Amino acid sequence: MMTEALKNFTFEDCKRSCMHPDSFSSLNDQSILVTGGTGFMGKWIAEMVSYVNETANFNIKLYLLGRDIAKFKVEVSHLAQKSFITLIEQDVRNVRDLPTDINYIIHAAGSPDHRDHVSQPLRTIETFYKGTQSVLDAATRLPDLKRIVHISSHQIYGTNGLESPIGENFIGKLEPNSLSNTYAESKRISETLCSAYRNQFKLPIVVLRPFAFIGPYQDLEKPWAINNFIRDGILGGPIRILGNGSTVRSYLYGSDMSYWILKALVNGGVGENYNLGSSEAISLVDLAKKISSQINNSIEIVSKSSKESYTYLSRLVPDTSKIVKSLEVNETSALDDSISRTIIWNQLNKKVIKK
Amino acid sequence: MIKQILISDPTLRDGNHAVAHQLSAKQIAIYAEAADKAGVPIVEVGHGNGLGASSMQVGLSLEDDVTMLETARKHLSKSKLGIHVIPGFATIKRDLIKALDIGVDVVRVASHCTEADITQRHLGFVRERGKEAYGVLMMTHMASASTLVEEAQKMELYGAEGIIIMDSAGAYLPSDVEEKITALVNNLKVPVGFHAHNNLGMAIANSITAVESGAKILDGTARGFGAGAGNAQLEVLVAVLEKMGYITGIDFYGMLDASDIAEREIMPQIPVIKSESIVSGLSGVFSGFAKHVTRISKEYDVDQRDVYRELGKRKVVGGQEDIIIEVVMDLIRNRK
Incomplete structure (x- = not known):
């Protein structure tokens, strides 16, 4: 059950990220469908729409489509109870007919959790390929559809070599005969599907390529470095860096992410691709130090690696100049603040229990 | 560059196979104390097949898991207490929570070499509790290097901080070890380890080949006390590693003393290659x-x-x- 303090917490985040609620006036009295609506993105989009409805006195309706509505109701009961939200329990692969009043679609279904991809590779491919096709097929039958935002992934860039930051025109290599590329290849074919539906059925599709995020609703048990560092830190350490500590990442805060997605829904160019992420790059070693210093300086940081040195450095940092300029968005949360707020939210929410 | 090798000692776990799981609490206490004194980094304790495995199917242990772990915990101060966990034998609710509450520091979650999927929940749970979690692939002579890489990568994603491959049948030759360890080191982020058996007299040679191929974790037991022909003999392993310039953090004389104690106190007979x-x-x-x-x-x-x-x-x-x-x-x- 979410406390008032936690509700106010995310409200304040949305207030900071959404500097101009009026910029969403075209969404007033409109209906938005979010597939994957009960996940990290869905929750943050619901928070942002809630904020906009409340502060600008709009009437934006949300349909949140997901596989586990009961879990959503428990985790975010304050959102589940909102009158502007309708919950639809359905597997995205089985979508046939959608409510006809839907004007906008954010297609965010499918887990980015690599544990699922390697354990269930065929379901992963089905979810992204068949799921995208099901949604786009259903979209062709909507009478008043205005825009679709397809959530792709930075993984479609493949191996990026020394390219950093990564711009939207970069095309890296992917080994198709590899279990670990199941997700990336599925996301690539999903983007190609979008191009086909845009061309053949004239669907107004905008593609966003998300990088890494942090903030409330980000499950700390997910297998990503920043999540695990924060969890290890809250548990009292040690913070464990697994693999190359020089690996470089960047993290966009959840409320900024949802504001940018809604801006793409309103102002994104049909047929355009935009990176969705933070440009503030940081190595994993520095990230661990930052998190340790915010929780307790005495927390030990240990590195565990298969090799003494690496010939390849993974740098996954987006060039965000296109989205920042075209959609007039900005990062409102510096990494220090993002980390600090994530730690506080998890402590308030008792997401990590020290034993 | 001086290379540190992390040693895990399953004398009180793999050795339990050699005595049909009949190690007593007293024997566990005696060896745990000796290994701790020698500075062995990880002392693994339990039924031969790991936590929750005592059964008619694979053999009933003399002591239950709680007795074995509580006894070892009392006698380990510097050394970490480790357990071997095969999902199915060990469940999270019935076994793992209890073990962590007793004070287990290191959990090695194991599966057959082609079934890493079954380790996801156990590895995730251990990491959520802030303990050290390793993935173990058993019977690895049955899978190709590329299959082992795929399965090990799954364990890495599930949260394993290192992957140990076991030569459970003692079937490897050094060339096999080199091929598989090299492939794993090249394709994993986390450290790779090797657990030898001595059926073909190759346990020490294979362990050394593993570290020369990039492994950073080795298993070894006092006098090689373990299933079948036994494991890599730890006191020999420490000696050879030191001679080659590797660091184990184990006091050599202390290890020799611990092995003598183990021979005297816990072994009905020293493992030989029958x-x-x-x-x-x-x-x-x-x-x-x-x-x-x-x-x-x-x-x-x-x-x-x-x-x-x-x-x-x-x-x-x-x-x-x-x-x-x-x-x-x-x-x-x-x-x-």
């Missing part, structure tokens, strides 16, 4: 089968070497101990 162990290694049969094969073969008067050959053909794995009797019956039928 004739049937050689056949077992050549056939690629899990070393944990040794006691069962000897007992059943004797009972039905069949040549246990034939039993190993047949088990090898059937590609049996740990947990399929009940097939031994089926194989013996077939041999008797064919004899007629």
